[in-house]
Amino acid sequence: MSNENYTPHFDENEMKMVQYHISKYPKPMAAVMPVLWMIQDKYGWISVDSMRYVGELLNLPPDHVLGVATFYTMYFKKPMGKFHLQVCTNVSCMLCGGYKIFDHICNKFGIKNKEITSDGMFSIEEVECLGSCGTAPMLQVNNREFYENLTTESVDALLSKLSNS
Amino acid sequence: MEKIILRDIPDLDNIDVYVANGGYSSLKKVIAEMTPDQVIDEVKKSGLRGRGGACFSTGMKWSFMPKGNEKPKFLCCNGDESEPGSFKDREIFEKNPHQFIEGALIAAYAMGIGAVYTYIRGEYWKWFNIMEKSVADAYKKGFIGKNLFGSNFSVEMYNHMGAGAYICGEETSLMNSLEGKRGYPRVKPPFPAVSGMWGNPTTINNIETLANVPAIINKGGEWFSKIGDPRQPGTLLFGVSGDVNKPGVYELPTGIPLMELINDHCGGVKDGKEIKMVIPGGSSMPPLTREECLIAKMDNESLKEVGSMIGTAGVIVMAEGTDVVDVIRRVTKFYYHESCGQCTPCREGCGWMLKVLNRIMDGSGRKSDLDLLISVAENIEGNTICALGDAAAWPVKHAVRKFRKDFEAKIKDDTPLPVLNKVHGLRESDEYDTITFQSEQEVVEGLIGTVQELSQNEDVKRFSS
Numbered sequence: 001m002s003n004e005n006y007t008p009h010f011d012e013n014e015m016k017m018v019q020y021h022i023s024k025y026p027k028p029m030a031a032v033m034p035v036l037w038m039i040q041d042k043y044g045w046i047s048v049d050s051m052r053y054v055g056e057l058l059n060l061p062p063d064h065v066l067g068v069a070t071f072y073t074m075y076f077k078k079p080m081g082k083f084h085l086q087v088c089t090n091v092s093c094m095l096c097g098g099y100k101i102f103d104h105i106c107n108k109f110g111i112k113n114k115e116i117t118s119d120g121m122f123s124i125e126e127v128e129c130l131g132s133c134g135t136a137p138m139l140q141v142n143n144r145e146f147y148e149n150l151t152t153e154s155v156d157a158l159l160s161k162l163s164n165s
Numbered sequence: 166m167e168k169i170i171l172r173d174i175p176d177l178d179n180i181d182v183y184v185a186n187g188g189y190s191s192l193k194k195v196i197a198e199m200t201p202d203q204v205i206d207e208v209k210k211s212g213l214r215g216r217g218g219a220c221f222s223t224g225m226k227w228s229f230m231p232k233g234n235e236k237p238k239f240l241c242c243n244g245d246e247s248e249p250g251s252f253k254d255r256e257i258f259e260k261n262p263h264q265f266i267e268g269a270l271i272a273a274y275a276m277g278i279g280a281v282y283t284y285i286r287g288e289y290w291k292w293f294n295i296m297e298k299s300v301a302d303a304y305k306k307g308f309i310g311k312n313l314f315g316s317n318f319s320v321e322m323y324n325h326m327g328a329g330a331y332i333c334g335e336e337t338s339l340m341n342s343l344e345g346k347r348g349y350p351r352v353k354p355p356f357p358a359v360s361g362m363w364g365n366p367t368t369i370n371n372i373e374t375l376a377n378v379p380a381i382i383n384k385g386g387e388w389f390s391k392i393g394d395p396r397q398p399g400t401l402l403f404g405v406s407g408d409v410n411k412p413g414v415y416e417l418p419t420g421i422p423l424m425e426l427i428n429d430h431c432g433g434v435k436d437g438k439e440i441k442m443v444i445p446g447g448s449s450m451p452p453l454t455r456e457e458c459l460i461a462k463m464d465n466e467s468l469k470e471v472g473s474m475i476g477t478a479g480v481i482v483m484a485e486g487t488d489v490v491d492v493i494r495r496v497t498k499f500y501y502h503e504s505c506g507q508c509t510p511c512r513e514g515c516g517w518m519l520k521v522l523n524r525i526m527d528g529s530g531r532k533s534d535l536d537l538l539i540s541v542a543e544n545i546e547g548n549t550i551c552a553l554g555d556a557a558a559w560p561v562k563h564a565v566r567k568f569r570k571d572f573e574a575k576i577k578d579d580t581p582l583p584v585l586n587k588v589h590g591l592r593e594s595d596e597y598d599t600i601t602f603q604s605e606q607e608v609v610e611g612l613i614g615t616v617q618e619l620s621q622n623e624d625v626k627r628f629s630s
Contacts, residue, residue, distance in 0.1 A: 013448045024323045026237070026363050029345035033328060039289075059327055064346075071347040071505075074287045074329030090249045091448055091481055092406035099420035128499050129249035130332065130447075133479065134413040144290050 004079055006043050008050035008110045011058075014038065018057055026056045032068050045076040055146055073127075074143055081116045081123030086140040089126050092133035097117055101137045104124055104152045110157070169392075169400050170373065170378045171260055171416045178295065180302040183263040189308050190265050191382035195274055196316050198381075204275035207376065210386030212398045216253075217243055217334075217371035217553075218446070219399060221463045225376075225577050229358040230276040240273050241343065241360045241369040242283040244296075245327055245334035246448035250479030253402035254372040254413045260290035261376065262299040266322065268375035270309065271382060273320045276368060280321050283372075287328040297326050331503035334368040338505070349507045350551035355537040357582045373402055376547060381562045394420030394464040401463065401478045408435040410483035419464035423453075426463060427482060432446070438484035442568065445477025448496045449556030449562035473565065489571045493618050494522040494562045501559035514545040518561055530576040537564050 010018060017038060021031040035057060039050045046069050053063040069075045074082075084103060089098040105124055110115045116123040132138040135148035139155075147158055173359040176182045183189070195204050200430035209224030213608045230238060242265070246254040257265050269281050283300075300322050303309045311319040325343055329334050333342045337351035361367020377399055388397045397419045403426060406412045410432030417426065423443065427433065432441055440455045445463065451473045453461055460466060468630045485493065501515040518541050521534050542565075549555070565572055567578045 019553055024325075025343075025345075027344070030343060032345040033342070034326065037326060037328070066345050068345065072287070072328030072330050076325075089495070090499055091444070091495055092250055094492070095481070095483060095487065096493075104316070128502060129247060129251075131246055131252040131255050133250050133252050133404060133481070136406060140288065143287065146291065149207045 006047065006050075008039060008043065008047070008053040010038070029060060029064075030061065031058055032065060032145070033143070036069055045079045079116075082121050083123075084142050085122060085124045086127040086130070086143070087124065088128070088130045088132065088136070088140075090129040090140055091134040092129070093138060096136040098137040099140065099156055100152065101150050104155060105159070108156075122128075122159070123157075136142060166420060169417045170264060170402065171414070172191045177261050178263070178299070180260065180263055180299070180306060180321060184276075184306070187383070188263055189267055189306075192270050192274075192481055193314055195271050196318055201275045201277060203269060203380070204344055207227040207386045208275070208381060211381045211389035212386070212395070213381060214397050214399075214465070214597065215371055215383040216373035216377075216401070218248075218449075218474075220475065223370065223374055224360075226368060226370070226586070227272065227276055229356070230278075230368055232277070237280070237368040238276060238278045239365060240269060240276065240278045240281045241336075241339060241362065241367055242269050242281065242372055243334060243336065243369055244283055244289070244372045245331075245339060245373075246289075246477075247286055247334050247503075248404055248449065248477050248479055249496070250404065250444060250481040251447045251477040252404045252406075252480065252588065253414055255289060255292055256404075257372055257376050258289070258295050260595040262296055263302040263303065264379055265372050266303055267308070268378035269296065269318060269322065269370075269511040271378050272368070272370060272375055273441060274318055275276040277317060278368070281360075282325070282343055283322070283324045284333070284343060285324060286288070286328055286333075287326055289303060290326075292539075293324060293326050299303065300324060303551060304371075310360075330505075331499075331507045332551070335553060336573050338551065339369060340367060341444070343586060347505075349505055350553075352550055383591040393418030394462070395477070397464040401475070403463065404479045405431045405482065406480070407482040408438070408487070409482050410435055415464075419621065420462050420467060422624060423458050423461040423463055426480065427458075430509075431482075434482060434484050436484070438486065438562060440482065441487045442481075442483045442489055442492070442564075443483045444483075445473050445483040448481070449552075449559060450474050450476040452567065453561050454567050456588045459610060463520060489564060489568045490522065490575055493561055494519070494526055496558065496560050497522055502551070504553065504557070510545045510553065511549040511557060514541050515557050517541050520559070522561075524548075525572065526577050528575070528577065530572075532576055534576065535565050535569065535572050538562075 018035055021034040022028045035054050039046055051065040051069055052062045055065045074154055087102040088103055109122055111117055111124060113126050132146055132148055137150045138146055138148040140146055174186055181471050205224055205227050207596050213223045214220045244254050287346055309322050330348045332338045333348040335350050340346040342348040357367040357369060392398050400418050405417045415430050432496045439456050443453045443458050444450060445453055445468055453473055457471045461471050468475050497519045504511045504515050506512045518538060521538055524530050525534055539562055542562040545554045548556040
């Protein structure tokens with residue numbers, strides 16, 4: 001499971017990265033999205049404290065950072081499972097059995113949409129089209145790797161591989 | 166036929182392979198031999214149209230940018246690609262990223278732009294990293310940077326990662342997102358070419374549009390204008406998905422018959438079934454019936470003749486046996502989820518349409534619901550700041566009209582009408598007769614009685630006199 005509670009802090013190298021992001025744009029405000037990504041990559045989710053921290057770094061009011069963080073669905077505003085499974089159920093995936101995959105995982109773990117398993121290993125989310133329509137059905141893990149052309153068997157294999165890693 | 170973007174060369178994503186195959190020669194050519202106006206004229210001559218859905222002439226769009234350097238100018242490359250059914254830009258990032266980068270740099274030269282931003286959707290983490298590497302490689306080889314090839318043209322290029330918002334594919338919303346704000350679309354005018362990012366002139370182009378540009382410069386606008394349908398020349402990256410045997414991205418000339426695309430290139434419909442419905446250009450576009458599919462050609466003008474549009478060329482094929490109502494419900498759920506919430510018609514309307522479609526799916530739909538859906542959709546369409554409102558309304562409106570029988574089959578005749586819907590109850594349905602007028606009359610009489618009673622009251626008399 002991602003860190004339940006944390007004190008947001010960037011070390012020297014990470015601060016250089018923040019400076020790099022700021023340097024890409026004419027105004028520091030534009031760096032808010034990449035810096036929020038840095039927070040999420042480091043701690044797993046974005047807490048209100050870290051929104052304040054990002055605000056201080058970029059000289060922005062914390063409410064602006066809150067506004068941005070809440071607008072975009074890929075920023076997690078609460079801790080997620082160690083492996084966050086994002087199953088696409090949009091039209092192309094739905095036609096190829098996206099809901100079957102989604103229901104299969106839900107039943108396997110006994111959890112519902114946006115819930116976490118009790119051991120904190122897995123969480124599941126029904127997401128919108130991830131641009132993998134030609135290789136449907138698919139799921140994404142932790143906003144990163146795509147797993148495509150899924151069947152219930154390949155999902156089972158993937159889940160056991162993840163839980164053993 | 167020869168492919169322009171997804172060329173059959175292995176490892177084309179490697180910059181050395183790309184350069185060995187004539188890569189970045191168009192960029193050298195425009196900087197050494199052509200003036201910016203000549204570049205714009207060449208692109209105008211090619212007839213290249215935007216590949217993001219609006220199909221606006223690219224050369225024309227570029228010519229709207231002000232000349233001179235009083236203000237910094239920006240180019241934004243739209244790789245947000247979130248339209249359900251569309252997965253073509255991902256193919257470009259993966260197979261031929263440098264052709265897109267070269268196209269973006271040529272565009273920057275043509276408009277005198279100093280900074281290029283590529284907005285890539287947050288879900289494309291893998292492809293974002295490919296782009297980061299490709300841009301870094303291009304910097305190393307001296308194709309991006311200060312005083313390119315010894316000229317006085319300098320350009321910087323950056324990638325920006327989104328974070329999961331469909332609306333950021335809308336150009337003004339994309340600009341807000343890039344500025345580090347919530348991705349709300351802006352009211353136009355002012356158009357981006359006048360006041361875009363940070364109040365400066367900005368042009369937004371789709372990834373696929375820009376990837377076509379190097380070939381146009383190399384082989385000439387006239388060559389390009391002869392490919393495919395003359396009204397929208399060139400090739401399109403068709404992303405075919407759903408019930409076909411070989412789904413995937415196919416680069417084919419515009420104007421190709423839809424059935425040829427499905428049968429000859431995608432191996433036909435799964436299990437040899439008949440077609441039920443096809444969405445020709447991503448989920449926002451009006452769907453086609455089987456009869457329309459037989460005559461449809463895949464370019465914007467031809468599709469308009471059968472009442473749809475090319476959009477992002479994301480073709481979703483649905484075979485006989487597909488539940489049209491369920492598909493439309495899922496599409497509406499998507500728009501309900503992705504509406505940014507700025508304009509009331511879209512924010513509320515999408516929710517209303519979803520509620521109605523949900524109850525039709527549950528078996529508690531009412532006869533009047535179909536008219537209600539069309540009415541809600543028509544009240545969203547055209548009444549919002551951006552085109553997402555239209556995008557949400559079109560599939561519902563057209564599907565109800567074209568597949569009315571499928572919707573009606575889900576509605577039982579004896580479904581009770583729990584609430585009196587005065588406006589829509591009156592429309593061509595007999596439900597209004599079954600509503601007891603008596604009760605309404607009783608209510609009115611009761612009210613009159615109360616007023617009469619009150620008027621006798623001493624206190625009321627005192628105040629009213």
